[in-house]
Amino acid sequence: MKLMINGVWRGDVDPTPELEAQRMIHTGSFRDRITSDGSSGFAAEPGRYHLYVSHACPFSHRITVVHAMKRLEGTIGLSVAHAIWDTPDGWRFGETDLSTPDHGGNGFTRLHEAYRVSQSDYTGKILVPVLWDRTSRRIVNNESLEICLMLNQAFDEVGGDSRVDLYPAALCSEIDLLGSRINRSLATGVYEVAAASNQAEYDRAVSELFGFLDECEAALADDRCFLFGERTTLADVLIFTPLVRFDAVYNPLFRASKKRLVDYPRLTALVKRIHDLPGVAATVRLDHILTHYYDGDWAVANRRGIVPHMHAVSWITSGPGA
Incomplete structure (x- = not known):
């Protein structure tokens, strides 16, 4: 350390x-x-x-x-x-x-x-x-x-662009509440999954993480563009940075393997909309992300004996050996 x-x-x-x-x-x-x-x-x-x-x-x-x-x-x-x-x-x-x-x-x-x-x-x-x-x-x-x-x-x-306000006064309380949940369940939640020391810890962390992602996917069913409607807020930034890493890092390496981001079509569309905002794409450096995670502490399987949650596969049926 x-x-x-x-x-x-x-x-x-x-x-x-x-x-x-x-x-x-x-x-x-x-x-x-x-x-x-x-x-x-x-x-x-x-x-x-x-x-x-x-x-x-x-x-x-x-x-x-x-x-x-x-x-x-x-x-x-x-x-x-x-x-x-x-x-x-x-x-x-x-x-x-x-x-x-x-x-x-x-x-x-x-x-x-x-x-x-x-x-x-x-x-x-x-x-x-x-x-x-x-x-x-x-x-x-x-x-x-x-x-x-x-x-x-x-x-x-x-020098800042005053036309962009990611924390409007009318939404501050709601952004704070959702931001706290994003932090707890997703941004730090993926690390709770990765750092689980036993099966029970892992199962609880996976339940918290994917329960939250399921909630977010359902909330976007009304076809809103961003988390709070048609305007981008800080909540969108907070959810974007872990989700943009999800399929490349958290799903395979952290064993957050129950689902992928691409299995959430509305969240995937949200991430793409944020990515396509002016200036944002240039901040996403997958070369840095992959090098960092796959050549560091997390590249070593630090917990043996924990069975990861399996991604649903349509052609596997329940029964002996399934």
């Missing part, structure tokens, strides 16, 4: 049960906010902030989708970490086919350097995405949902 302890990077920590339970997914620890008026101490200014992201990570992918939809390319820069995270250095930067150098002006070659600069005694996981302040030279925030909201709301007067 890789993490920082009192400001010292460790790529070889033996995982305790507590650490293992949060191996891939947990809440960010830097929680400051950028506001349009600067009342938070972090004013929205063009060129002041920088994003450190991974095209492989579904939570980081939320950020690049919102960044593209709000047309913030000229306002907030991006640096992309290498897709292979499972190295002694963790997330790395450099000029390769699967990463960029640090474009934030800091000369970082490893993401953990940004954490150390921000807090010299930092202890915890090194997460993407990171929203960095070039003025104070510190991390503002590393919680993906909060960064999405800041990108949507704070930068409209300094």
Whole structure:
């Protein structure tokens, strides 16, 4: 396990049960906010902030989708970490086919350097995405949902596209409720399936995941274009990033094998509509996604003796041996 302890990077920590339970997914620890008026101490200014992201990570992918939809390319820069995270250095930067150098002006070659600069005694996981302040030279925030909201709301007067509002006031409560369910049942739910340590845990996680997908498919039966009707909202971004990985990664590798995305025609159509929105297609980097998951921890079958749920096959009938 890789993490920082009192400001010292460790790529070889033996995982305790507590650490293992949060191996891939947990809440960010830097929680400051950028506001349009600067009342938070972090004013929205063009060129002041920088994003450190991974095209492989579904939570980081939320950020690049919102960044593209709000047309913030000229306002907030991006640096992309290498897709292979499972190295002694963790997330790395450099000029390769699967990463960029640090474009934030800091000369970082490893993401953990940004954490150390921000807090010299930092202890915890090194997460993407990171929203960095070039003025104070510190991390503002590393919680993906909060960064999405800041990108949507704070930068409209300094370069963001004000015509795109992914979190309209009239829908905030509903978006929050659905977003919480997407997080619990799908975005982190697929990791619960993959990390199950016994058959009972696996069965519960599979039931939660596919029960939610069944609900979403049924909700789209009224032919709405997006989750809340004809307009795109943050909820669509939140459901898009795990679903775009589903058939390539979660179904075969995580053993979320009961159904595929393509077995949900309405959800598949939703993913395609989001993918076809201006700027979104360029954020979907399957080369990063496949390299990351199939050359890392999840590429090793970590639980023996768990029987995966089988995808329904029409020509197999019930009976002995079926």
